[in-house]
Amino acid sequence: MKDLIExxxxxxxxxxxxxxxxxxxxxEMEHQTVTVHQWVSSTQFAAIYSLGQLAPGxxxxxxxxxxxxxxxxxxxxLVLFAFxxxxxxxxxIVSHIWDNFRDNPWRDALQRGLAPITxxxxxxxxxxxxxTASFNLERPLWFNAVTMGFGLAIVLLLFWKRINPALLIxxxxxxxxxxxx
Amino acid sequence: xxxxxxxxxxxxxxxLFIAFALIGVSSFGGxxxxxxxxxxxxxxxxxxxxxxxxxxxxGQTLPGLNSTNVAVIVGRKLKGAPGAAAASLGLILPxxxxxxxxxxxxxxxHGNPDVTAALAGVAAAAVGLLLQVTLKIGGxxxxxxxxxxxxxxxxxxxxxFHVSLVATLFLLAPIAIWMNRPRPSKDGDTSQTAPxxxx
Numbered sequence: 346m347k348d349l350i351e352x353x354x355x356x357x358x359x360x361x362x363x364x365x366x367x368x369x370x371x372x373e374m375e376h377q378t379v380t381v382h383q384w385v386s387s388t389q390f391a392a393i394y395s396l397g398q399l400a401p402g403x404x405x406x407x408x409x410x411x412x413x414x415x416x417x418x419x420x421x422x423l424v425l426f427a428f429x430x431x432x433x434x435x436x437x438i439v440s441h442i443w444d445n446f447r448d449n450p451w452r453d454a455l456q457r458g459l460a461p462i463t464x465x466x467x468x469x470x471x472x473x474x475x476x477t478a479s480f481n482l483e484r485p486l487w488f489n490a491v492t493m494g495f496g497l498a499i500v501l502l503l504f505w506k507r508i509n510p511a512l513l514i515x516x517x518x519x520x521x522x523x524x525x526x
Numbered sequence: 527x528x529x530x531x532x533x534x535x536x537x538x539x540x541x542l543f544i545a546f547a548l549i550g551v552s553s554f555g556g557x558x559x560x561x562x563x564x565x566x567x568x569x570x571x572x573x574x575x576x577x578x579x580x581x582x583x584x585g586q587t588l589p590g591l592n593s594t595n596v597a598v599i600v601g602r603k604l605k606g607a608p609g610a611a612a613a614s615l616g617l618i619l620p621x622x623x624x625x626x627x628x629x630x631x632x633x634x635x636h637g638n639p640d641v642t643a644a645l646a647g648v649a650a651a652a653v654g655l656l657l658q659v660t661l662k663i664g665g666x667x668x669x670x671x672x673x674x675x676x677x678x679x680x681x682x683x684x685x686x687f688h689v690s691l692v693a694t695l696f697l698l699a700p701i702a703i704w705m706n707r708p709r710p711s712k713d714g715d716t717s718q719t720a721p722x723x724x725x
Contacts, residue, residue, distance in 0.1 A: 360590060362691050367591045368656065372684050373691040380688075389636065392645045395652035396628050402550040402621025403558060403591050409622060410629035421629070425622055432590025433598050433614050437607070440599045443584050450708030456587055458703035461673035462695070465680025467660040471653060472685040478649035492650035499654030500661070511555030514651040521647015526639055 348416040349423055351382060356408060356427035363432060365463025367405035371470030374408070384415035391478040398514055491524060537572065539608045545570065546597055546616030556659070558593035558617075566600055573600060594618065676702050 355377045359370040371394070378384045385393065390411070397407025405428065412424025446452050479492045495517045502508060537545070545565055553561045559582065567578050578596075581603075585595030594614050601613030635641045667673035676698055683689040683698075 358692075362695065363589045363591065364695070365586065368659070370691065371656075372688075376688050391649040391652075392632065392636065393629070395645065395649040396632060397625065398556070398652045398655060399554075399648065400621045400624045400628060401552060401554045402624075403593050403618060404556050405591055406618060406621045406625050407629075409625055410632065413629050413633065421626065425618070429590075429594060429614070429618060432588070433594060433610075436585065436588050436590060436595040436598045437602060437610055439588055440581075440584050440602060451703075452587075454703050454706040454708055456583075457706040458676075459587070459699060461667050461676035462680050462698055462702055464660065464664040464667055464673070465677040466684060466691075467656070467663070468677065468681045469685030471657045471660055472681070474649070474656065475653045478646070479653045488646075492646065492653075495647060495650040496654030496657060499651050500658045503655070503658045504662075509555040510655045514555075514648055514655065517651035518644045518648040521650070522640060522644040524643070525646040526643040 348384075349419060352412050352415055352420055352424050353427045355382070356412070356424050357431050360428050360431040361435065364459055365466065367403070368470045369463055369466035372466070372473040374411075375473040378411050378415075382415070385411060387477040389414065391474050394474055395478070395514065399511060488525060491521075495521075536604045537570070539605050539612045542601055542605060542609050543612035543616040546601075546613045547620055550617040551620035556655070559596065562593060562596055562600075572604055577603075672705065 355374075359374055359377075362373070363370045375387070375390050379387045379390050393407050393410045393414075396410065397404055400406065406425065408428045409421040409425045412420035412422075414420075416423070475496070479496050480489050481492075484492075499510070499513050499517070502513060503510065549558070549561045549565055563578055566572050567575055573581065578600075581596050581599040582592070584599055585592045588595055594617055597613040597617045598610045601609035601611070603609075605612070632641075632645075636645075661668075664677070667677065680694060680698060683694045684691060
């Protein structure tokens with residue numbers, strides 16, 4: 346029960362802080378679930394995040410799995426609710442009154458001002474997952490070379506050509522199956 | 527923006543749910559906004575291009591996922607509160623059901639060396655994907671000193687030093703918004719014509 350309430354607090358808070366999209370809260374989510382509450386290990390967090398990239402739909406629905414590890418099936422659904430509902434409710438209400446502000450110049454200031462902060466948060470997300478999944482000092486050097494290589498290859502491939510990222514991720518999983526042991 | 531050219535017959539709530547659930551089950555690999563635009567604007571003509579961009583703008587500015595926010599706005603526009611609920615649930619539920627299965631498999635097999643090896647590859651790839659999306663959305667912001675002034679401190683505070691997200695936002699956002707405050711055009715500030723970030 347205590348875990349459920351903690352889950353609710355953490356994920357409802359994250360919901361309302363996710364400016365510019367869900368990826369902005371990955372670093373804080375990692376910090377809360379791994380370091381503060383120890384619901385999952387950092388390796389598990391990285392694995393669960395990447396499972397989320399394999400499933401269709403919004404790419405943050407994997408938060409439910411974090412809830413499952415903390416508090417079983419009730420945790421799964423509670424976290425989904427806590428992570429999605431507050432932000433959706435806010436959008437529902439604000440979209441009612443948004444049109445009144447259409448010509449307010451401060452709206453532009455808000456968007457322009459928040460844009461670089463969102464990018465900084467997304468970079469933090471890359472770092473939060475990458476420090477476990479890409480460059481991990483507990484692993485041998487060759488292992489890190491492979492994982493860094495996967496990441497770099499994906500960045501280059503996606504800038505070069507429009508490929509469905511889910512296919513690339515699956516491909517790296519298959520190669521990893523043979524190589525990363 | 528023109529008057530909302532409401533379609534002759536707004537779809538039923540059930541139809542909305544099914545349309546969004548089809549997106550939710552088929553949209554592998556991210557890029558949900560493109561799938562949404564495809565269905566809402568091109569296929570069903572529920573919104574015109576301008577209205578969709580307007581919805582996207584709200585969805586990006588407010589907290590939460592851009593895709594689910596857009597679903598709420600589109601659903602509300604077409605069918606009020608039931609429409610908003612149907613659209614957002616439709617988008618989320620299929621992935622959530624698939625992730626229950628993946629999550630249970632993971633919880634059961636994460637000690638297995640085969641699974642560990644495959645997931646190490648998957649996780650390394652996911653980092654690459656996240657980095658590419660960040661670089662793409664960030665784009666020219668990485669070259670503008672005015673933007674770097676916020677990108678770097680945000681990264682250091684949240685990513686490296688684990689300053690809480692609330693504190694970081696309350697410290698940096700007001701300054702960032704103030705620096706972009708509306709100014710009379712005699713300023714001739716060219717950065718004001720910078721393009722908005724992509725979804």
